[in-house]
Structures are given as structure tokens and as C-alpha cells.
Amino acid sequence: MLELLDRGWRVIATAIAFSSFGLGGLLLRLVYFPLLQLIVRERARQTRLARLSIHHTFRLFIELMRVLGILRYDIVGAERLRRPGLLILANHPTLIDVVFLISLVPNADCVVKAALARNPFTRGPVRATGYICNDSGAGLVEDCVTSVHAGNNLIIFPEGTRTPVDGPMKLQRGAANIATRGPCTITPVTIRCEPLSLTKGLPWWKVPVRRMHFTIVVRDDIEVAPFLAGAGNEPALAARHLTDYLHDYFSTEKPAHAGA
Amino acid sequence: MTKQEMFDRLSAILQETFDIAPERIKPESRLYDDLDIDSIDAVDLIVKLKPIAGRRLQPDAFKSVRTLQDVVDALYGLMHDATA
Numbered sequence: 001m002l003e004l005l006d007r008g009w010r011v012i013a014t015a016i017a018f019s020s021f022g023l024g025g026l027l028l029r030l031v032y033f034p035l036l037q038l039i040v041r042e043r044a045r046q047t048r049l050a051r052l053s054i055h056h057t058f059r060l061f062i063e064l065m066r067v068l069g070i071l072r073y074d075i076v077g078a079e080r081l082r083r084p085g086l087l088i089l090a091n092h093p094t095l096i097d098v099v100f101l102i103s104l105v106p107n108a109d110c111v112v113k114a115a116l117a118r119n120p121f122t123r124g125p126v127r128a129t130g131y132i133c134n135d136s137g138a139g140l141v142e143d144c145v146t147s148v149h150a151g152n153n154l155i156i157f158p159e160g161t162r163t164p165v166d167g168p169m170k171l172q173r174g175a176a177n178i179a180t181r182g183p184c185t186i187t188p189v190t191i192r193c194e195p196l197s198l199t200k201g202l203p204w205w206k207v208p209v210r211r212m213h214f215t216i217v218v219r220d221d222i223e224v225a226p227f228l229a230g231a232g233n234e235p236a237l238a239a240r241h242l243t244d245y246l247h248d249y250f251s252t253e254k255p256a257h258a259g260a
Numbered sequence: 261m262t263k264q265e266m267f268d269r270l271s272a273i274l275q276e277t278f279d280i281a282p283e284r285i286k287p288e289s290r291l292y293d294d295l296d297i298d299s300i301d302a303v304d305l306i307v308k309l310k311p312i313a314g315r316r317l318q319p320d321a322f323k324s325v326r327t328l329q330d331v332v333d334a335l336y337g338l339m340h341d342a343t344a
Contacts, residue, residue: 032308133296141300172297172298173300173301174300177300234277235278235304236278236300236301236304237276237277237278237279240278240279
């Protein structure tokens with residue numbers, strides 16, 4: 001009985017949290033960002049402040065979900081995400097991974113699905129922060145390298161989309177290409193959610209049996225120089241080897257589905 | 261340069277740059293589906309093909325390219341335009 005009540009509450013709490021997220025996005029777009037653009041004229045400063053605002057908004061959102069009883073979390077090594085000019089690569093089990101990561105990174109840049117730049121709830125923040133849009137085609141890798149060299153902390157999920165619940169993890173080679181062409185040192189972050197929820201294709205109201213528990217660990221940096229040396233300084237080939245390496249690296253983090 | 265010579269050069273590039281096994285390299289092999297050449301690799305490939313064509317290559321010329329034979333045909337066409 002108590003269990004059923006707990007689960008029912010978490011469905012309501014998730015509805016509250018997700019509505020707040022949408023409304024927050026709308027408010028930022030209609031009120032906060034227009035004001036910011038009025039007060040701050042310089043474009044670079046606007047972008048920096050917009051990113052900092054998203055960072056704090058996401059911190060608040062994570063706290064809201066914690067207080068509502070949707071999730072708990074442990075974070076290890078967060079201070080190492082505050083160094084400038086990082087290429088942060090993470091596995092991608094759930095819908096809210098990026099919310100966690102941006103809540104830990106004040107100057108985050110990320111690659112955003114072009115559809116989010118058109119969605120009314122996310123358009124404002126996506127445009128104001130100047131996040132990289134994934135519709136720029138061949139120039140995308142170059143844009144990402146430029147961002148890291150400019151001192152931003154670029155967050156990429158090498159899988160490109162959430163990890164499939166059944167079936168193997170599949171990595172795109174884009175992230176490794178950014179690393180080998182930069183060249184940029186990689187700061188890997190592993191994300192674990194138990195019981196696994198908010199996965200691809202799972203509706204938000206299917207809450208897991210127990211409260212979600214996130215374990216986020218910032219791991220030791222991975223240097224790309226050995227990969228380049230091993231591939232005769234051919235970035236495309238080094239990116240293939242690095243992708244295989246990252247695949248094994250992150251696959252060990254993929255837990256079996258808890259089965260709700 | 262004959263089409264066969266071009267194919268051999270292309271084959272060498274695919275092996276050196278993308279680590280593709282020689283037995284997978286056939287005229288009918290599709291770049292994306294069979295050889296796993298993505299859009300980032302395609303840009304590299306076009307840069308490497310430049311010395312064969314002997315001039316700058318516009319990525320647009322390779323828009324409709326699907327198979328290795330298509331690549332050779334496109335290159336051959338470009339070179340004959342240049343010498344005509």
C-alpha cells in the first residue's frame with residue numbers, strides 16, 4: 001500500500017517537475033532573456049551570462065526533483081569539471097543527463113538538436129546561450145574544436161542519443177573526431193541511474209519501482225596523443241581507434257535494466 | 261589515368277586513412293552502408309582525392325555519390341572536363 005502511494009506520488013511529482021521545466025523555459029524566453037539582452041549589450045557577455053543562468057536554473061531543477069522525491073544522487077569529482085576548455089564526454093542512459101552535467105558546469109557549451117531551437121519551450125534558452133546547432137553539417141566538428149579552444153566546456157554524448165535499453169551501445173565517431181582533430185584531451189564522465197528510468201521510448205509517467213538514484217563520476221582525463229601516434233597522425237584513423245576505446249570504456253558502465 | 265588506376269589509388273587511401281580491409285573494397289561497395297564512411301570521413305576523402313584529380317574538388321560534385329564506382333566516375337568526369 002505504502003509502495004503504491006510512493007509510486008503514485010512520484011508520478012504526480014514528475015508531472016510537476018516536467019511542467020516546471022517547460023514553464024521555466026518559456027519564462028526565460030519571454031521575460032528573462034529579453035531583459036538580459038536589454039541590459040547587457042555585448043554579445044559575448046550575453047552568451048556567458050545566459051549559460052551561467054542555465055547552469056543555475058538546472059541546479060535548481062535538480063534540487064526540485066530531489067526535494068519532490070523523484071531522485072537522489074551522488075556526484076564524485078565535480079570540481080574537476082570547473083577547469084576551462086574541457087571536452088566532456090559522457091554515456092547517456094536517461095533524458096536528464098544533460099541537465100545534471102550542465103548543473104555541474106558553469107560555462108557549458110553543447111551540441112543541440114536543431115528541433116530544440118524551434119520548440120517554443122526550449123527555443124529561448126537555446127538561442128540565447130549560443131549552443132552549437134547540429135544542422136551545420138561538415139563544419140560541426142570544427143565549430144566544436146573552436147569552442148573548446150575558446151575555453152568553453154563542451155559536453156558531448158558520443159552515442160548521439162540515449163543508450164538503447166536492449167541491444168548494444170553504439171557510438172558515433174563525431175566526439176572522437178573532435179578529440180583527435182583538436183586535439184583535445186577528454187574528460188570522461190560516467191552516469192549511472194538505478195533503477196534505470198527515463199530511457200529512450202519510455203513515457204515519463206512510467207516511474208520506476210524505487211526512487212531513481214544517480215551516480216555521476218568524473219573520471220581521469222584521457223590523452224589523445226597516444227591514439228594519434230598509433231595512427232600515424234591520421235586523425236580519421238585515430239578517431240576510429242578512440243571510438244572503439246570509448247565504446248569499451250562506457251560499455252562497462254551500462255547496467256542491466258532494472259525492469260520496472 | 262585510367263579508371264582502374266584511379267580505383268587502385270582510391271583503394272590505397274581507404275586502407276591507409278580509414279583502416280578498411282582490402283577484401284571489403286569493391287566497385288559496388290557503398291561508402292556509408294558498407295564501408296562506414298561518415299560525413300566527417302567524406303570531407304577527408306575529398307581532400308585526399310585532390311592530388312589524383314590535380315585540382316580543387318568541390319564537395320558538391322560528390323553529392324550523388326553512393327558507391328566506390330560512383331567516386332571513380334565522378335573523378336574521371338572532373339578530369340576530362342579539366343582537360344577538354
